Amino acid sequence: MASFATEPPPASPNAKSRRRAGAFIAAFVLFQFLAPLSYLGREDASDERFTWRRFTRSDEVACETSAWVERADGERRDIALESTIHQQWVDYVQRDRRAVVDAFLQKQCEAPGVLRVELVNHCDDARGTREYSLRCAEDRSATIRTATR
Amino acid sequence: MRSLERYWFGDVALARPYLALRFVLALLAFDTWLNMIPEGAKYGVGSFNVAHFPWFEGFVPSSGFYVGVLSFTGVLALSQALYRPHRIAIVLIAAGYTLGWSCSLLDSVAYHYLLSLYLVCFVFFPMLSARSAFSRSGEAPRGSAWAYVLFCVTTATVYFYVAAWSAAEGQSYWLPMLCCAAYLVATMQDRTELPALRSAIPLLGVAPVVFHLATPSQDWLSIYTIGIALIVFAPMAPLHQLGTWLTRPARNLADEPSTGGIDERASRLFYASLLGLIVAPMVSMFIDLPGVKTGCTLTAIAMLLVMGRQLYLTPRWRPVWRVASLMGGCLALWITMTASDAQFDYYQRGALDADRRGDHDTAVELREKALRHAP
Numbered sequence: 001m002a003s004f005a006t007e008p009p010p011a012s013p014n015a016k017s018r019r020r021a022g023a024f025i026a027a028f029v030l031f032q033f034l035a036p037l038s039y040l041g042r043e044d045a046s047d048e049r050f051t052w053r054r055f056t057r058s059d060e061v062a063c064e065t066s067a068w069v070e071r072a073d074g075e076r077r078d079i080a081l082e083s084t085i086h087q088q089w090v091d092y093v094q095r096d097r098r099a100v101v102d103a104f105l106q107k108q109c110e111a112p113g114v115l116r117v118e119l120v121n122h123c124d125d126a127r128g129t130r131e132y133s134l135r136c137a138e139d140r141s142a143t144i145r146t147a148t149r
Numbered sequence: 150m151r152s153l154e155r156y157w158f159g160d161v162a163l164a165r166p167y168l169a170l171r172f173v174l175a176l177l178a179f180d181t182w183l184n185m186i187p188e189g190a191k192y193g194v195g196s197f198n199v200a201h202f203p204w205f206e207g208f209v210p211s212s213g214f215y216v217g218v219l220s221f222t223g224v225l226a227l228s229q230a231l232y233r234p235h236r237i238a239i240v241l242i243a244a245g246y247t248l249g250w251s252c253s254l255l256d257s258v259a260y261h262y263l264l265s266l267y268l269v270c271f272v273f274f275p276m277l278s279a280r281s282a283f284s285r286s287g288e289a290p291r292g293s294a295w296a297y298v299l300f301c302v303t304t305a306t307v308y309f310y311v312a313a314w315s316a317a318e319g320q321s322y323w324l325p326m327l328c329c330a331a332y333l334v335a336t337m338q339d340r341t342e343l344p345a346l347r348s349a350i351p352l353l354g355v356a357p358v359v360f361h362l363a364t365p366s367q368d369w370l371s372i373y374t375i376g377i378a379l380i381v382f383a384p385m386a387p388l389h390q391l392g393t394w395l396t397r398p399a400r401n402l403a404d405e406p407s408t409g410g411i412d413e414r415a416s417r418l419f420y421a422s423l424l425g426l427i428v429a430p431m432v433s434m435f436i437d438l439p440g441v442k443t444g445c446t447l448t449a450i451a452m453l454l455v456m457g458r459q460l461y462l463t464p465r466w467r468p469v470w471r472v473a474s475l476m477g478g479c480l481a482l483w484i485t486m487t488a489s490d491a492q493f494d495y496y497q498r499g500a501l502d503a504d505r506r507g508d509h510d511t512a513v514e515l516r517e518k519a520l521r522h523a524p
Contacts, residue, residue: 009163009292010275018158021295024273025157028299032266032306049201050262052310055366083506086194088255100254103199 044098062094063123063130069108070116079108079117096121101132109136157298162289162339162385164392166274166297167282169380171230173267176373177246178227178478181219182485184368186438189216190499190515191255194506201251210252212499217440217447218249220433224448224478232399232474233278234271235455243268260370263307270300279396289389291339298336301381304374305332308357324363327356335381354382402470418469425472426453432479436486437518438495445479492522 013021039051046060067079081090085104092100101119108117119132192198193211200208222245229238246268250261273296284290308329315322331353338350357378361371380388426449433445452475456468486492496519503512 009281009290010277010294012293013158013295018154021273022157025295025299028269029302029306032303036310049257049259051314052259052307053314055259055311055364055370084195085197086191086255086502087505088191089195089197089199092199092254097254100199103197107197 046095046097047099060095061123061125062091063096063121063127065094065119065121067117067119069111069114070118072113072115093119094121096123096127096130105132105134109134156337157295158293159337160291160340161294161297161336162389163275163277163282163292163294164289164385164389165380166294167277167279168388168392169297169300169377170234170271170274172376172380173264173271173373174226174230174234174242176369176376177264178223178230178481179485180369181223181246181249182482183489183491185219185249185256186216187491187494187498188255189219189438190495191502192253194502199254201254205252208252213439213443215249215252215440216438217444218245220441220444220482221447221451222246222249224445224475224482225451227481228448228452228471228474228478231477232470234276236272236276238451238455239268239272241451243272258367260367260373264373266303267300270296270303273299279399283389283393283396283400289385301332301336304377305329308332324356324360327353328360331356332381339385351382351384354378402466418466422456422468422472425469425476429472429476429479432483435483437492437522438486445482448478449475490524493519493524496522
């Protein structure tokens with residue numbers, strides 16, 4: 001049989017609960033204020049995550065990208081980005097999204113016999129031309145990367 | 150009580166946290182199914198991935214993983230919106246949803262991060278039943294709900310930064326700044342003694358509505374924000390009336406008090422609940438997407454975890470309603486997937502990408518599946 005009784009509202013928090021809640025509130029609000037400010041210290045200005053700078057996708061113009069690998073036998077082979085990774089990753093690379101460019105270069109280094117990976121982004125705006133180079137060391141950890149305008 | 154303490158722990162109309170939680174959870178369920186799952190085919194392509202956070206380094210989520218996580222999150226979210234939510238379930242929803250978007254930069258929709266912040270707030274919301282949030286006497290129940298205040302302050306923080314970045318770029322910033330101020334004072338409207346403030350706060354709710362109608366945004370952000378604004382700023386009386394009307398079925402559900410011990414009828418309900426937990430995820434067999442079956446099965450396991458002792462202890466009907474809410478979530482997922490273009494979009498986008506990459510065998514296979522679900 002159905003019960004129509006109205007349940008009491010939840011009890012008001014006691015002093016101990018309030019102190020705990022207060023500490024959580026302070027930490028949570030502080031985190032929310034600091035997270036967007038991290039943008040000011042970001043190396044990659046196109047990385048606008050967690051900043052509330054815009055609610056729409058970035059309308060930044062894509063750059064023209066070319067990439068190639070240098071193999072141990074001296075052969076230089078072009079990489080067709082579109083046939084290697086999903087188009088959305090290609091878009092990130094063409095917009096010079098640093099984390100994705102770095103990961104892409106690292107990924108190419110995983111192939112056997114690759115000595116060096118190069119990627120160049122030619123942009124028709126203030127970003128100019130950026131070159132990325134990754135030397136694939138034997139242990140995959142000692143790498144050199146340069147980014148130039 | 151000091152003013153800061155009064156701000157965070159002062160009374161609010163319980164209808165607000167009740168409706169805000171249900172509204173966001175229900176919308177989140179359909180958002181994950183209709184907007185996120187169709188994007189799932191691009192996950193795992195080329196074994197390449199970059200996550201939002203470094204702790205996912207080296208992890209390449211497959212499309213099955215992504216769709217499974219979202220099915221799990223959506224079904225659990227809708228089940229919690231349908232029947233009285235449980236804190237463990239909200240923790241699992243927050244974890245699942247955050248895992249869903251944060252495991253890859255392929256999902257860089259700004260408001261998904263905001264929803265994760267909301268879900269963290271929801272974990273600390275009072276877990277209200279319809280009967281405790283809406284009285285039949287007409288007087289709206291009030292109580293302390295600091296997490297609801299935090300929810301409003303979280304929203305205010307977003308508008309603050311929208312205004313700040315606009316100001317930094319030399320653009321107009323007064324409207325988002327007004328939204329920020331509105332959300333900061335909104336929680337005071339149910340306890341303020343000042344009639345002027347009580348009348349002014351609902352009017353301030355127009356600011357976020359206008360802002361989101363005028364500002365283009367991704368996906369369903371406007372629906373979330375306008376819905377939340379209506380719940381947060383609406384005057385108490387009409388909101389309580391609306392809530393009372395909406396929750397009439399929930400308030401009339403049978404819920405016998407505990408009599409102690411387990412009798413024959415309690416055993417029957419126990420076995421019925423167990424059977425329901427097994428049957429509910431089977432609905433996912435009719436959904437032709439990778440990961441959905443696993444996601445729905447995990448939802449049933451999560452529900453078992455949520456119910457815990459409730460499964461064999463009284464109030465006896467509560468496990469039945471919980472299992473019914475899970476069944477409702479699974480059925481809603483199935484109906485949504487079959488009635489919408491979600492499955493078609495998933496396979497069609499996958500086929501287009503496979504074609505572009507020169508993987509024609511995969512493209513043909515995906516296109517055949519897409520045709521099966523063509524609108």
